[in-house]
Amino acid sequence: xxxxxxxxxxxxxxxxxxxxxxxxxxxxxxxxxxxxxxxxxxxxxxxxxxxxxxxxxxxxxxxxxxxxxxxxxxxxxxxxxxxxxxxxxxxxxxxxxxxxxxxxxxxxxxxxxxxxxxxxxxxxxxxxxxxxxxxxxxxxxxxxxxxxxxxxxxxxxxxxxxxxxxxxxxxxxxxxxxxxxxxxxxxxxxxxxxxxxxxxxxxxxxxxxxxxxxxxxxxxxxxxxxxxxxxxxxxxxxxxxxxxxxxx
Amino acid sequence: xxxxxxxxxxxxxxxxxxxxxxxxxxxxxxxxxxxxxxxxxxxxxxxxxxxxxxxxxxxxxxxxxxxxxxxxxxxxxxxxxxxxxxxxxxxxxxxxxxxxxxxxxxxxxxxxxxxxxxxxxxxxxxxxxxxxxxxxxxxxxxxxxxxxxxxxxxxxxxxxxxx
Numbered sequence: 001x002x003x004x005x006x007x008x009x010x011x012x013x014x015x016x017x018x019x020x021x022x023x024x025x026x027x028x029x030x031x032x033x034x035x036x037x038x039x040x041x042x043x044x045x046x047x048x049x050x051x052x053x054x055x056x057x058x059x060x061x062x063x064x065x066x067x068x069x070x071x072x073x074x075x076x077x078x079x080x081x082x083x084x085x086x087x088x089x090x091x092x093x094x095x096x097x098x099x100x101x102x103x104x105x106x107x108x109x110x111x112x113x114x115x116x117x118x119x120x121x122x123x124x125x126x127x128x129x130x131x132x133x134x135x136x137x138x139x140x141x142x143x144x145x146x147x148x149x150x151x152x153x154x155x156x157x158x159x160x161x162x163x164x165x166x167x168x169x170x171x172x173x174x175x176x177x178x179x180x181x182x183x184x185x186x187x188x189x190x191x192x193x194x195x196x197x198x199x200x201x202x203x204x205x206x207x208x209x210x211x212x213x214x215x216x217x218x219x220x221x222x223x224x225x226x227x228x229x230x231x232x233x234x235x236x237x238x239x240x241x242x243x244x245x246x247x248x
Numbered sequence: 249x250x251x252x253x254x255x256x257x258x259x260x261x262x263x264x265x266x267x268x269x270x271x272x273x274x275x276x277x278x279x280x281x282x283x284x285x286x287x288x289x290x291x292x293x294x295x296x297x298x299x300x301x302x303x304x305x306x307x308x309x310x311x312x313x314x315x316x317x318x319x320x321x322x323x324x325x326x327x328x329x330x331x332x333x334x335x336x337x338x339x340x341x342x343x344x345x346x347x348x349x350x351x352x353x354x355x356x357x358x359x360x361x362x363x364x365x366x367x368x369x370x371x372x373x374x375x376x377x378x379x380x381x382x383x384x385x386x387x388x389x390x391x392x393x394x395x396x397x398x399x400x401x402x403x404x405x406x407x408x409x410x411x
Binding site for chain 1: 277328
């Protein structure tokens with residue numbers, strides 16, 4: 001599943017590259033050093049294009065991959081709302097909120113984890129499309145905080161060659177925090193204010209409270225604990241809401 | 249940024265992904281630690297010297313098929329029940345000749361978390377050993393050496409056999 005996600009992600013990233021490169025060939029870059037002999041219409045056009053570089057807009061959307069993943073897996077369901085806002089030339093503030101329910105049924109454990117997770121961080125654009133800087137490749141970082149509820153319904157007690165199932169443990173509230181380096185791309189869909197934002201998020205668990213010294217089996221938003229590291233492929237559909245139009 | 253630098257940027261991104269991937273995805277599904285300790289039984293003769301038994305069959309809780317078929321050994325490690333306090337072992341030198349039973353009762357059982365892959369291991373405390381002999385003259389005596397079974401490093405039970 002993880003390998004498949006990475007392959008899809010790389011294909012999407014390459015597709016973005018081809019789309020952006022083709023877009024660049026079609027649009028002639030505006031040059032501010034050209035003599036001022038143009039008519040008013042063309043001057044306005046150049047100014048409009050330049051002003052786009054400093055457009056401030058709020059991008060709000062949902063992770064479209066989360067319900068698809070839940071539909072297929074049926075053991076990790078939830079949703080995620082994403083938003084970002086350009087605070088400086090190449091810096092975008094990102095805030096994301098999600099909910100997840102994980103049914104853990106592996107290695108003779110039976111447990112359910114349910115809760116919200118809150119992410120805050122930034123994206124730094126590595127490359128922006130010359131006429132539409134909202135289309136970009138970016139690197140980012142997120143800090144995530146997840147208060148969640150865990151209920152262990154059965155746990156394994158291992159003896160030699162035999163596994164006994166222990167009874168359940170009481171339902172408990174736990175907290176986890178992790179950091180997410182992000183690499184992604186955002187591209188406009190059909191010249192509309194709707195964008196496809198694909199990213200690969202790597203999770204590094206910082207701390208997590210424990211029930212009776214037990215490592216977390218799974219954490220909402222983080223997934224099943226894989227040696228305190230995990231990764232996620234996110235495919236968000238975002239809508240651009242212009243807020244400030246700051247001209248040069 | 250022109251097309252060449254764009255693709256350079258893209259290549260850098262992909263390289264970064266590969267580096268980050270390399271440090272992720274280490275699944276921890278294999279239990280490689282000690283699980284619940286087994287009962288460590290040593291065999292001795294009436295004088296207390298180590299005794300190597302040619303053959304020994306051990307049956308658990310009245311099962312018809314033997315749990316252990318031991319050949320030429322002076323000790324035995326065997327797991328106790330983890331889901332109940334009592335474990336009953338029946339001993340036979342020949343398959344069709346029951347000699348006696350030993351009932352091991354742990355009044356207290358404690359569980360300790362090991363890892364996600366291993367789950368919990370169980371310790372047995374306040375352990376008693378009761379002997380029920382069918383055929384006199386084979387098992388001479390049963391001596392409980394420890395009342396706690398928390399590891400396998402030293403024997404918990406000694407069985408003395410008639411010569």
